[in-house]
Amino acid sequence: MIANQIRGHQLILEMLDRSLSRSRLPHALLFVGDAGIGKKRVAQHLAQCLFCQQTPVDQLVCCNECNSCKQMAAGTHPDLISVECPPDKAVLPLSLIIGKDEQRGREGICYEMSLRPMLGDRRIAIIDDADKMNAESANALLKTLEEPSANYLMILIANELDAILPTIRSRCQSIRFGHLSDDDVAELLIEQQLVDFDDRATQVARLAEGSLSTARQLLDESLEELRVNITRQLIKKPFQPQVFAQSVIQAIDDIGGETATQRKTAKWIIKFCADFYHQAIQYAANYDLESHSEQIRQFVAGFSDEAEERIEKIGNLLDRMILTEEQISQNATITLCIESLSEDLRKIQKS
Ligand SMILES: [Zn+2]
Secondary structure, rough: OOHHOOOOOOHHHHHHHHHOOOOOOOOEEEOOOOOOOOHHOOOOHHHHHHOOOOOOOOOOOOOOOOOOHHHHHHOOOEEEEEOOOOOOOOOOHHHHHHHHHOOOOOOOOHHHHHHHOOOOOOOOEEEEOHHHHHHHHHHHHHHOOOOOOOEEEEEEEEEOHHHHHHHHHOOOEEOOOOOOHHHHHHHHHHHEEEEEEEOHHHHHHHHOOHHHHHHHHHHHHHHHHHHHHHHHHHHOOOOHHHHHHHHHHHHHHOOOOOOHHHHHHHHHHHHHHHHHHHHHHHHHOOOHHHHHHHHHHHHHHHOOOOHHHHHHHHHHHHHHHHHHHHHHHHHOOHHHHHHHHHHHHHHHHHO
16 A cells, blocks of 8 residues: 555654654554544554565555565455454454454454564554444453553554543554545545546535545435435425425435434435535635536526625525534434425525
8 A cells, every 4th residue: 555545644644654763653553533534544554664574664654565565455464453343243342352252362352462473573453443342342452552562553443532441542642533625535436436527526525524434325326316306306496395395304204214314314415405505605606617517507597696695595595404404413303304494495585
């Protein structure tokens, strides 16, 4: 893996590089930040740079050509131990930390980290989903963390810092990761061939809130279909509040699932609407005229000719949408939220 494949996080890379050059890299790091922003990628890059046989160990660089680098690329490096929570489990299994019942103490991260390096001069563990460890796992891991040795590095990765036991936290150096920029997400979508066109990548990235995994969710066909349908309702002239409310509520019902899933769908719908209005404002303000869709043009054309007035109206629509997003996040009843939203959207457009 080469550093230019890592998007964003430049300051973190520089900080790691400085720690290496001063030989001050702690024996345990805790990478914290939202899902899908590249924490694991940085952890793997750090490991590869430390393992690389061709580059100095006091710099965050790797050659991508030596035996170690090739094994890292293939995921077969014998000194890297990587664990994560299986997708069907809510808790990181204890067996990954200290081995299965019959193999207790003879496998798992703690055992692996007590072994001598096989290829290079250290062993490195990457524990993804560290915030999904229960107290038993955390306490088992603590023992290993309490006996730091020069030839090991542990990198814990977590979305939520609060979910990590304070005893673990205090033994790791925490590094907080920020979101990716929209451009980084768009470029990653193209690079990883998840999206074919720049326009689509930009559109998805805008909604992804700096997270590649959120962007991936957005590529789901049913969500995209939903976005298209909802946009169709938004541009109707005159706006029809009942039809809008019904189709939103129906869409949430269709996607189904538990209340939490329905709330998530509702949030997506509101996000789609807010994004639509946001683009409409930009277009109405004569900003970036080329990149807007025919639907946006049509929608804006339906307002007064007076630029200031139409920007104000669309701004009010956007504000109303943001208020709904807040209400839904605060667990308000979805149906009521949507119904009152629809009526207000009508009033704003008619005023
Ligand atoms: Zn190398």
